[in-house]
Amino acid sequence: MDKTVADLATAVAGIEDGMTVMIGGFGGAGSPIELIHALIDRFLATGHPTGLTIINNNAGNGHVGLAALIEAGMVKKLVCSFPRSADPVVFTDLYLAGKIELELVPQGTLAERIRAGGAGIPAFYTPTSYGTDLARGKPVAEFDGRPYVQERWLKADVALVKAETADTQGNLTYRAAARNFNPLMCMAAAETVVQARRVVPAGGIEPEVVITPGIFVQKVVEVADPQQEEDLNRANAVYPGVA
Amino acid sequence: MDKTVADLATAVAGIEDGMTVMIGGFGGAGSPIELIHALIDRFLATGHPTGLTIINNNAGNGHVGLAALIEAGMVKKLVCSFPRSADPVVFTDLYLAGKIELELVPQGTLAERIRAGGAGIPAFYTPTSYGTDLARGKPVAEFDGRPYVQERWLKADVALVKAETADTQGNLTYRAAARNFNPLMCMAAAETVVQARRVVPAGGIEPEVVITPGIFVQKVVEVADPQQEEDLNRANAVYPGVA
Amino acid sequence: MAAKLTNNQIAWRAAQDIHDGAYVNLGIGFPEKVAQYQPPGREAIFHTENGILNFGEAPPSGEEDWDLINAGKRAVTLKPGSAFFHHADSFAMVRGGHLDVAILGAYEVAENGDLANWSTGPKGVPAVGGAMDLVHGAKRVAVITDHVTKDGKPKLLQRCSLPLTGVGCVTRVYTSLAVIDIEGGRFVLREKLAVLSLDELQAVTGAELHVASPVADLIVPEL
Amino acid sequence: MAAKLTNNQIAWRAAQDIHDGAYVNLGIGFPEKVAQYQPPGREAIFHTENGILNFGEAPPSGEEDWDLINAGKRAVTLKPGSAFFHHADSFAMVRGGHLDVAILGAYEVAENGDLANWSTGPKGVPAVGGAMDLVHGAKRVAVITDHVTKDGKPKLLQRCSLPLTGVGCVTRVYTSLAVIDIEGGRFVLREKLAVLSLDELQAVTGAELHVASPVADLIVPEL
Numbered sequence: 001m002d003k004t005v006a007d008l009a010t011a012v013a014g015i016e017d018g019m020t021v022m023i024g025g026f027g028g029a030g031s032p033i034e035l036i037h038a039l040i041d042r043f044l045a046t047g048h049p050t051g052l053t054i055i056n057n058n059a060g061n062g063h064v065g066l067a068a069l070i071e072a073g074m075v076k077k078l079v080c081s082f083p084r085s086a087d088p089v090v091f092t093d094l095y096l097a098g099k100i101e102l103e104l105v106p107q108g109t110l111a112e113r114i115r116a117g118g119a120g121i122p123a124f125y126t127p128t129s130y131g132t133d134l135a136r137g138k139p140v141a142e143f144d145g146r147p148y149v150q151e152r153w154l155k156a157d158v159a160l161v162k163a164e165t166a167d168t169q170g171n172l173t174y175r176a177a178a179r180n181f182n183p184l185m186c187m188a189a190a191e192t193v194v195q196a197r198r199v200v201p202a203g204g205i206e207p208e209v210v211i212t213p214g215i216f217v218q219k220v221v222e223v224a225d226p227q228q229e230e231d232l233n234r235a236n237a238v239y240p241g242v243a
Numbered sequence: 244m245d246k247t248v249a250d251l252a253t254a255v256a257g258i259e260d261g262m263t264v265m266i267g268g269f270g271g272a273g274s275p276i277e278l279i280h281a282l283i284d285r286f287l288a289t290g291h292p293t294g295l296t297i298i299n300n301n302a303g304n305g306h307v308g309l310a311a312l313i314e315a316g317m318v319k320k321l322v323c324s325f326p327r328s329a330d331p332v333v334f335t336d337l338y339l340a341g342k343i344e345l346e347l348v349p350q351g352t353l354a355e356r357i358r359a360g361g362a363g364i365p366a367f368y369t370p371t372s373y374g375t376d377l378a379r380g381k382p383v384a385e386f387d388g389r390p391y392v393q394e395r396w397l398k399a400d401v402a403l404v405k406a407e408t409a410d411t412q413g414n415l416t417y418r419a420a421a422r423n424f425n426p427l428m429c430m431a432a433a434e435t436v437v438q439a440r441r442v443v444p445a446g447g448i449e450p451e452v453v454i455t456p457g458i459f460v461q462k463v464v465e466v467a468d469p470q471q472e473e474d475l476n477r478a479n480a481v482y483p484g485v486a
Numbered sequence: 487m488a489a490k491l492t493n494n495q496i497a498w499r500a501a502q503d504i505h506d507g508a509y510v511n512l513g514i515g516f517p518e519k520v521a522q523y524q525p526p527g528r529e530a531i532f533h534t535e536n537g538i539l540n541f542g543e544a545p546p547s548g549e550e551d552w553d554l555i556n557a558g559k560r561a562v563t564l565k566p567g568s569a570f571f572h573h574a575d576s577f578a579m580v581r582g583g584h585l586d587v588a589i590l591g592a593y594e595v596a597e598n599g600d601l602a603n604w605s606t607g608p609k610g611v612p613a614v615g616g617a618m619d620l621v622h623g624a625k626r627v628a629v630i631t632d633h634v635t636k637d638g639k640p641k642l643l644q645r646c647s648l649p650l651t652g653v654g655c656v657t658r659v660y661t662s663l664a665v666i667d668i669e670g671g672r673f674v675l676r677e678k679l680a681v682l683s684l685d686e687l688q689a690v691t692g693a694e695l696h697v698a699s700p701v702a703d704l705i706v707p708e709l
Numbered sequence: 710m711a712a713k714l715t716n717n718q719i720a721w722r723a724a725q726d727i728h729d730g731a732y733v734n735l736g737i738g739f740p741e742k743v744a745q746y747q748p749p750g751r752e753a754i755f756h757t758e759n760g761i762l763n764f765g766e767a768p769p770s771g772e773e774d775w776d777l778i779n780a781g782k783r784a785v786t787l788k789p790g791s792a793f794f795h796h797a798d799s800f801a802m803v804r805g806g807h808l809d810v811a812i813l814g815a816y817e818v819a820e821n822g823d824l825a826n827w828s829t830g831p832k833g834v835p836a837v838g839g840a841m842d843l844v845h846g847a848k849r850v851a852v853i854t855d856h857v858t859k860d861g862k863p864k865l866l867q868r869c870s871l872p873l874t875g876v877g878c879v880t881r882v883y884t885s886l887a888v889i890d891i892e893g894g895r896f897v898l899r900e901k902l903a904v905l906s907l908d909e910l911q912a913v914t915g916a917e918l919h920v921a922s923p924v925a926d927l928i929v930p931e932l
Contacts, residue, residue, distance in 0.1 A: 001507045001529050001567075026759040026796070027782040028775055057796075059834075084836040092834050104835050107758060108800030108842030112364070115797040119574075120581030120623050121355070122386035124367040126804065127845040131876035133828075134837065143365035143395070152386070169531070169540070169567040173451065176793060177760050178776040183795045187578060203566030208416065209452045210569035211795075213539045215509050215531070215584050230775040244730045244752050244790075269536040269573070270559040271552055300573075302611075327613040335611050347612050350535060351577030351619030358574040362797075363804030363846050369581065370622040374653035376605075377614065412754070412763070412790040419570060420537050421553040426572045430801060446789030453792035454572075456762045458732050458754070458807050473552040 003170045004199055004220045008038035011193050011221040012160070015039060018076075019157040020053040022114065022185040023066060027058060027085075028229030030178035032162040032195045033065045035221075037239055039160075043074050044240065051076045055114070055156060057107060057181060059083035059091035062233035068240070070094065077101035079154070081110050087233065104134060109151055111184060117153035118187020118216070125150055159189030162226065163212070166196035167203070170217030171210045179211065186216040195223040246413045247442055247463045251281035254436050254464040255403070258282060261319075262400040263296040265357065265428040266309060270301060270328075271472025273421035275405040275438045276308045278464075280482055282403075283315050287483065294319045298357070298399060300350060300424060302326035302334035305476035311483075313337065320344035322397070324353050330476065349377060352394055354427060360396035361430020361459070368393055402432030405469065406455070409439035410446070413460030414453045422454065429459040438466040489681045490662040494709040496630050498523040500589055500660045503628070504530050511535070511580065511620055513590040513603075514558035517630055520589055523709075531567075533585060535616040537576050540568040557616060580616070581623040588624035590617065592631045592659075594646040597693040599656045599668045601629065602648035614651075621652030633661035633690055640692030642666065642673060663687055665704060672696045677704040712904045713885040717932040719853050721746040723812055723883045726851075727753050734758070734803065734843055736813040736826075737781035740853055743812055746932075754790075756808060758839040760799050763791040780839060803839070804846040811847035813840065815854045815882075817869040820916040822879045822891045824852065825871035837874075844875030856884035856913055863915030865889065865896060886910055888927060895919045900927040 005011050012035055015021060025031030043049065052075050059078055060067025069075060071090045083091050083102060094100040105113065106128050116124055125148035129135040139150040161182045164175040172194060174182055186192045199222040248254050255278055258264060268274030286292065295318050302321055303310025312318060314333045326334050326345060337343040348356065349371050359367055368391035372378040382393040404425045407418040415437060417425060429435045442465040491499070493516055501523035504510055511533045512518050521543070524530055531540045534556040541562040545551070550561035579585060594602040601621055604614045621627050631641055642659065659666045664687055665677040675695045678687050680703040688695050714722070716739055724746035727733055734756045735741050744766070747753055754763045757779040764785040768774070773784035802808060817825040824844055827837045844850050854864055865882065882889045887910055888900035898918045901910050903926040911918050 001531070027778060029759070029778055030776070082836045082838040083834050095834050102835070104837055106837050106841040107796070107839040108803055111796035111800050112362070112804075115578075116367075118582045118584075119355070119578035120583060121367050121369060122389075122391055123384070124359070124364050126364060128804065128842045130845075131823075132841060132873045134841065141366070146365075148365055167567055171567060171569050174793075176451075176774065176776040177757075177778055179793055179795050180759050181796050184797050187582060187584075201566070205569075207538075207564060207568040207570050208419075210571075213569040213571055213575075213579070214567065215533070215539055215579055228775045230773075244754070270555060272536070272555055273553070325613045325615040326611050338611050345612070347614055349614050349618040350573070350616040351580055354573035354577050355581075358801075361805045361807075362801035363806060371581065371619045373622075374600075375618060375650045377618065410790055414790060414792050417570075419551065419553040420534075420555055422570055422572050423536050424573050427574050430805060430807075444789070448792075450761075450787060450791040450793050453794075456792040456794055456798075456802070457790065458756070458762055458802055471552045473550075 002168045003217060004168055008034055008221055009042065011035060011219050012039045012042060014191055015049045015158050017049045018051045019049060020055065022055040022156040022159040022189055024161045024180065024182035024185050025056065026180040028061065030162050030174065030180050030182050031065050031229050032160045033227045033229060034223045035160040035193060035195050036065050036069050040068055040072050040240060043072055050074050053077040053079065055079040055154060057081050057110065058085060061085045061229060062087045063238040064232045065229050075100060077103065079103040079105060081105055081107040106134060111181065113151055113154040114181065114184040114188045117155040118184060121153060123150050123152050154188060156189040157191065159185040159192045161186055161192060161194045163194050163196040165198045165200060165205055166194055166220045167200050167205050169202045170214030170220055171205050172196065172212035172217065173205060173209060174211055183212045186212045191218045192216055193219045195221050195226065197224060197226055198222065245411045246460060247411055251277055251464055252285065254278060254462050255282045255285065257434050258292045258401050260292045261294045262292060263298065265298040265399040265402040265432055267404045267423065267425035267428050268299065269423040271304065273405050273417065273423050273425050274308050274472050275403045276470045276472060277466045278403040278436060278438050279308050279312050283311055283483060286315055286317050293317050296320040296322065298322040298397060300324050300353065301328060304328045304472060305330045306481040307475045308472050318343060320346065322346040322348060324348055324350040347377060354424065356394055356397040357424065357427040357431045360398040361427065364396060366393050366395050397431060399432040400434065402428040402435045404429055404435060404437045406437050406439040408441045408443060408448060409437055409463045410443050410448050412445045413457030413463055414448050415439065415455035415460065416448060416452060417454055426455045429455045434461045435459055436462045438464050438469065440467060440469060441465065489679055491706060492709060494519060495706040496660050496662055498709055499665065499704065499706050500628060500630050501525065504587060508586040509533055509584065511585050511588045511624065513620065516591050517589045518558060533579060535576050537571050537573060538568060540565045577619055580619050583623050583625060585624040587626040587628060588620045589628050589630055590620060592629045592641060593648050594641055594643055595629050595656055595659050596643050596646045597668065597673045598671045599654035600646045601651045601656050602646040603651045605649040607648065617651050621655040626657055627655050628658040628660065629656050630660045633663040640690055643692035674698050675701050677702045679704050712902055714929060715932060717742060718929040719883050719885055721929050721932055722888065722927065723851060723853050724748065727810060731809040732756055732807065734808050734811045734847065736843065739814050740812045741781060756802060758799055760794050760796060761791060763788045800842055803842050806846050806848060808847040810849040810851060811843045812851050812853055813843060815852045815864060816871050817864055817866055818852050818879055818882050819866050819869045820891065820896045821894045822877040823869045824874045824879050825869040826874045828872040830871065840874050844878040849880055850878050851881040851883065852879050853883045856886040863913055866915035897921050898924050900925045902927050
């Protein structure tokens with residue numbers, strides 16, 4: 001069993017118009033920049049995929065990665081907890097112009113909904129958002145005298161994930177706080193596509209330290225020297241940039 | 244911050260009559276034999292604690308560990324998925340005599356209920372047990388055209404857990420399949436008591452490989468050479484044995 | 487009706503349907519045998535509820551590590567690429583639809599896909615383990631079983647009489663006499679032992695066997 | 710009313726109530742300052758939603774590791790005993806009642822404990838982050854805030870006018886003028902600046918201040 005694919009273009013080849021795509025990362029940490037840029041490349045070459053629903057904690061920063069994906073016009077709807085950022089101009093402009101949909105979800109609920117999608121739990125109750133605007137229209141129930149809001153699972157057609165080390169069977173480790181949503185999204189997508197800084201043979205990761213077991217991963221591509229969103233933005237990078 | 248305690252007796256000192264106690268382990272793997280035996284010692288010396296509700300996957304094996312706890316007459320009720328074993332005589336006899344209560348829970352539901360208790364999720368829906376005797380009396384709801392059973396969280400007053408390495412702040416690693424329910428029970432108990440084969444200073448466990456973060460742990464005791472239930476049973480051990 | 491497959495042969499037949507790269511959970515006991523009969527060149531990855539992916543066969547006697555056991559509490563070994571995880575993650579794999587196939591034993595299977603394999607009734611100590619979770623979530627839930635009970639009664643029925651493990655969950659049954667799919671609430675016969683007529687097979691089956699396409703001979707090696 | 714605490718002084722006062730060994734989440738922005746004022750001899754362990762326990766202060770400029778950031782996306786460092794975990798485990802800590810205290814900023818706090826700190830209304834892009842999760846679960850939810858808005862209006866009110874973050878969740882408010890508990894749906898004054906009369910404080914507070922026990926002077930060092 002070898003889940004590695006040859007290049008980034010092959011890795012993102014399964015993403016089609018109208019799909020729901022989870023993208024790992026919290027701010028720049030753990031954001032799979034190269035996979036996102038490969039998807040933009042395909043869109044620029046072919047006009048597809050477009051009309052995507054993106055699930056991420058944020059709405060991107062600057063003009064690279066997720067922000068560039070939105071800027072390219074490929075995104076119909078964003079599901080996230082914090083679509084404001086230091087340089088929010090891309091999403092903000094589209095949102096205020098009514099050209100992109102937003103489903104705002106509290107961060108912990110977002111994480112739990114994704115985990116629920118991966119774990120076969122169609123709905124759960126949380127105290128979070130009870131009595132607030134974000135609970136509107138959602139069922140409420142009382143348990144042990146306290147009110148809770150019912151939330152539904154979130155699933156995706158594809159997840160784009162950034163890992164530190166992957167083995168050929170798709171077992172993964174992450175780096176520091178770049179872990180964040182990545183392991184959850186691996187669980188909740190029909191096809192999980194991983195960019196890893198290092199790909200090793202099966203057995204190259206100690207079974208005790210595997211964070212994402214390979215069963216949750218379908219494709220692995222090595223990106224040996226991944227870009228960091230924060231560095232790109234400090235350099236005022238723009239993707240795809242001037243030809 | 245130092246969560247280590249001097250000995251096993253101190254470790255289990257907080258367990259009182261009528262409490263709900265989660266005990267880690269699946270069969271013998273990950274079973275905190277020494278903590279359980281320390282609790283039996285206290286009962287034999289003081290008559291307390293008794294009337295305990297125990298949450299574990301099984302009902303013990305042979306005449307050591309959980310089986311010995313039941314045999315000592317300290318357990319009022321058992322919440323578990325598989326109370327049958329190679330030598331089930333202790334639990335079976337009490338159960339058939341109507342002297343111990345049993346709440347039978349499918350294994351995955353048991354794990355998820357414990358995690359829910361730790362994660363502040365009072366209830367969730369699962370397909371497991373729908374249409375079976377074990378779903379009787381539980382609310383049923385349909386999501387996306389499929390029926391699901393509502394299950395409630397499980398919490399405990401105390402969890403007894405077996406770890407491989409602990410640091411003084413309570414960060415834990417486990418050994419192989421001895422992990423099983425242990426990390427979940429750490430999350431779901433008001434007081435989590437850990438026996439670890441090795442206790443190291445803070446910083447002695449790489450932050451990337453921590454399985455249970457210290458926030459879920461209250462007491463740590465070192466048991467350098469823990470007994471393995473399977474070995475004890477193959478030697479026909481009986482606890483407390485003949486004086 | 488002397489001719490029937492041995493348990494090893496039933497396990498062999500079930501193993502032939504496991505594709506390369508499949509993630510598989512084998513119920514404890516008889517279904518564990520399926521692992522021995524993986525066709526050469528195909529690699530399945532086995533999952534055990536108690537927190538291991540990609541475990542291998544039992545170690546030599548005396549070399550057991552009792553922290554390295556499967557759901558049946560038998561000692562196992564590891565293959566390259568294995569991983570450990572806790573019980574909630576393990577059942578996320580089960581319930582979340584990540585397993586390609588689960589193969590379970592059965593007391594009874596009904597033509598509507600209902601399975602009874604955990605309780606023989608109110609006597610004794612009830613124990614369910616992971617069975618009720620496994621019947622949900624795996625992409626394909628198959629049963630391996632003798633075609634009839636020890637005293638010759640059908641195990642394939644119109645409706646189960648014993649307490650259910652799951653509702654409408656089984657899609658294929660490998661028995662000692664036949665391979666039968668469950669489709670649209672009916673048993674559809676796919677393969678049967680050549681020595682057996684359809685009528686003979688029907689006579690030991692508790693619900694109607696339908697034939698949708700040519701019935702193949704159920705051929706297995708000596709094992 | 711020239712006399713008021715600086716943000717640093719408010720943060721200092723809040724820090725004095727954090728016990729040794731406490732697990733603490735500080736909201737992004739102003740509340741992050743609380744970490745600087747831990748009393749000597751007391752060790753708090755800080756949690757950040759994006760998956761770190763026991764992080765320390767910012768690294769020197771130029772030495773940032775952008776995979777090692779807090780919820781405010783600022784670079785941090787690690788202390789001995791730190792741990793990484795994913796977002797679901799992180800919010801299990803939050804929602805599951807494992808944090809001893811969460812300290813948050815506020816637009817408005819009501820005498821019934823309601824908090825508004827995420828939205829100033831329908832204009833602009835809404836963003837909530839982890840605020841709605843943090844107000845539930847932590848054993849103690851405290852607010853640090855200027856006592857009044859920039860244009861002098863009360864932030865402590867009978868009822869919040871802005872969209873709520875949480876219902877009945879705040880139990881103590883540290884302001885630039887006072888320390889106020891929320892008990893039984895009322896503001897109970899615990900400490901106030903000595904230069905300020907109760908009437909003067911009441912005049913800039915949007916709901917009645919109750920006095921249940923002697924009101925202490927709010928005394929903080931120059932910072």
